[in-house]
Amino acid sequence: MSKDVKTPMLDDLEKGAWPSFVKEIKKAAKRSNTAHDLLGILERSYRDKVTHWKHGGIVGVLGYGGGVIGRYCDLPEEFPGVAHFHTVRINPPSGFFYTSKAMKELCDIWDKYGSGLTNLHGSTGDMVWLGTQTDKLEPIFAEITAKGWDLGGSGSCLRTPSSCVGMARCEFSNIDTMSICHTMTQKFQDELHRPAFPYKFKIKVSGCANDCTAAVARADMSIIGTWKDNIRIDQAEVKNLAKSMNIQEEVVDMCPTKCMSFDGSTLKINDKDCNRCMHCINRMPKALRPGKEKGATIMLGGKAPIVTGALMSWVLVPFMKLEAPYDNLEALIRKLWEWWDDHGKNRERIGELVDRMGMRSMLEATGLPPVPQMVKAPRTNPYVFWAPGEVK
Amino acid sequence: MDAAELQKKIYTLVETNMGKKKMKSGDLKKAMVAEGATEEEFKAALRELVDGGKLVYSYFGGSFIEVPHTEGSANPQQ
Numbered sequence: 001m002s003k004d005v006k007t008p009m010l011d012d013l014e015k016g017a018w019p020s021f022v023k024e025i026k027k028a029a030k031r032s033n034t035a036h037d038l039l040g041i042l043e044r045s046y047r048d049k050v051t052h053w054k055h056g057g058i059v060g061v062l063g064y065g066g067g068v069i070g071r072y073c074d075l076p077e078e079f080p081g082v083a084h085f086h087t088v089r090i091n092p093p094s095g096f097f098y099t100s101k102a103m104k105e106l107c108d109i110w111d112k113y114g115s116g117l118t119n120l121h122g123s124t125g126d127m128v129w130l131g132t133q134t135d136k137l138e139p140i141f142a143e144i145t146a147k148g149w150d151l152g153g154s155g156s157c158l159r160t161p162s163s164c165v166g167m168a169r170c171e172f173s174n175i176d177t178m179s180i181c182h183t184m185t186q187k188f189q190d191e192l193h194r195p196a197f198p199y200k201f202k203i204k205v206s207g208c209a210n211d212c213t214a215a216v217a218r219a220d221m222s223i224i225g226t227w228k229d230n231i232r233i234d235q236a237e238v239k240n241l242a243k244s245m246n247i248q249e250e251v252v253d254m255c256p257t258k259c260m261s262f263d264g265s266t267l268k269i270n271d272k273d274c275n276r277c278m279h280c281i282n283r284m285p286k287a288l289r290p291g292k293e294k295g296a297t298i299m300l301g302g303k304a305p306i307v308t309g310a311l312m313s314w315v316l317v318p319f320m321k322l323e324a325p326y327d328n329l330e331a332l333i334r335k336l337w338e339w340w341d342d343h344g345k346n347r348e349r350i351g352e353l354v355d356r357m358g359m360r361s362m363l364e365a366t367g368l369p370p371v372p373q374m375v376k377a378p379r380t381n382p383y384v385f386w387a388p389g390e391v392k
Numbered sequence: 393m394d395a396a397e398l399q400k401k402i403y404t405l406v407e408t409n410m411g412k413k414k415m416k417s418g419d420l421k422k423a424m425v426a427e428g429a430t431e432e433e434f435k436a437a438l439r440e441l442v443d444g445g446k447l448v449y450s451y452f453g454g455s456f457i458e459v460p461h462t463e464g465s466a467n468p469q470q
């Protein structure tokens with residue numbers, strides 16, 4: 001183990017009421033030289049005001065192009081414990097449900113081969129293992145696969161799909177988010193492990209517009225559960241709730257499409273104008289429920305800012321019925337990938353490609369009909385411009 | 393196209409471009425399809441090459457296919 005280093009700047013981050021990553025790394029440092037040297041190099045980076053990490057390169061397990069993110073430090077003599085500091089992504093169960101036995105098994109593997117530091121779960125949705133060396137990767141892979149686990153995605157591939165807890169725990173879920181997530185993960189194993197895309201592609205599934213996976217902001221394909229028919233109203237329960245809350249102010253006046261009215265006893269909704277935002281149902285879950293004709297809105301193009309600015313996903317298919325084995329969803333995704341594969345530049349996300357080539361090219365390639373709901377944001381151009389030859 | 397021949401073509405294309413252009417899986421696919429291979433044949437051939445360790449995936453802001461050489465920090469192109 002390298003000599004002890006003083007970490008005054010890190011120590012400062014242990015003060016206050018909040019959980020501290022410094023405290024956790026110090027705990028791990030008692031058992032792991034990697035965690036120990038991580039403290040040293042972090043303090044050094046804070047002092048020098050530069051990062052001492054380098055990244056990239058050829059690192060992973062035989063056959064896979066993703067799942068391991070290679071990291072190295074530029075001071076390996078001083079901090080040998082973090083000369084390599086690779087990250088391993090473990091594909092989690094849909095909805096993030098583990099048994100405590102499974103969790104212990106995973107942690108034992110990680111304590112044996114890595115720093116013991118984890119991130120549950122990373123913003124990718126994976127269980128993230130932080131800090132191991134190249135020669136540990138194959139043994140880790142052998143042990144996790146023996147227990148039925150697999151690596152997640154990284155690089156220019158389909159990233160680990162993720163979903164909200166859905167029907168397992170949430171009464172709002174309009175679709176079986178966990179089944180969709182699991183099915184897509186199985187169908188697209190090749191695309192997940194063997195990067196063949198221009199850049200990354202993320203699929204996130206939320207059971208309703210509350211969007212607990214933040215799919216609209218983070219996923220290239222955002223699948224949001226919704227309903228087609230009318231919100232179910234229990235008027236007796238509305239009357240009951242009226243005693244304890246101000247329905248006019250808290251619900252009706254807050255409806256973004258102003259499609260509700262309340263006369264003091266009966267609540268009315270003009271469902272034609274409702275955009276299924278979930279606000280009223282969140283506020284009055286006993287009185288209001290989503291309709292019975294359930295499915296999902298499929299949205300495209302969300303991403304964080306890297307090459308161009310951040311994009312939010314916009315509507316591609318206003319309503320799609322989603323029933324196992326979800327062949328309709330698979331077919332749409334494959335068509336989109338084909339179009340992106342044909343035209344996308346290196347590091348161009350699919351949303352950026354739509355921006356560059358236009359909606360028409362994407363719609364022609366996928367065979368989707370242009371619909372008014374495809375506006376990217378309020379008050380943007382709702383028109384699809386046809387090629388002259390197509391105008392009859 | 394014959395599987396062994398296709399594998400050889402893919403390998404040669406990666407090898408001759410080393411140091412000049414980093415090849416993506418998609419670049420290789422387009423080149424092989426232009427030579428008469430199907431997409432499925434290409435996928436299978438590339439998988440054989442990678443599973444056998446003759447070619448490897450690398451990551452430099454995006455995923456590429458390379459002939460295995462020194463890893464990560466020692467990579468001269470980094």
Ligand code: HEM
Pocket residue numbers: 379
């Ligand atoms: C001094 C004169 C006017 C001013 C300052 C004015 C200002 C505006 C503003 C600020 C908007 C909103 C733009 C936006 O939110 O993107 C707007 C929208 C609009 N204006 Fe005017 N305007 C004027 C006269 C007119 C006239 C004379 C007409 C028609 C004869 C007109 C037709 C419209 C229409 C159709 C819209 C779009 C409404 C919508 O999309 O909901 N405006 N105008």
Ligand code: HEM
Pocket residue numbers: 379380381382
């Ligand atoms: C043949 C005649 C016209 C054509 C082809 C036409 C076409 C268009 C198009 C394509 C847009 C959408 C632009 C965009 O969202 O990027 C637009 C917007 C608008 N046009 Fe026209 N226009 C015509 C006549 C007029 C006239 C006569 C007026 C007013 C007197 C008018 C007022 C407006 C306004 C205010 C908007 C902005 C609406 C908004 O985005 O809120 N247009 N027009």
Ligand code: SF4
Pocket residue numbers: 164165166170171172173174206207208209210211212213
């Ligand atoms: S997104 Fe909707 S269905 Fe999923 S957990 Fe959140 S509230 Fe429930």
Ligand code: SF4
Pocket residue numbers: 254255256257258259260269273274275276277278279280281
């Ligand atoms: S779901 Fe949203 S838009 Fe629809 S009625 Fe309720 S508050 Fe209004």
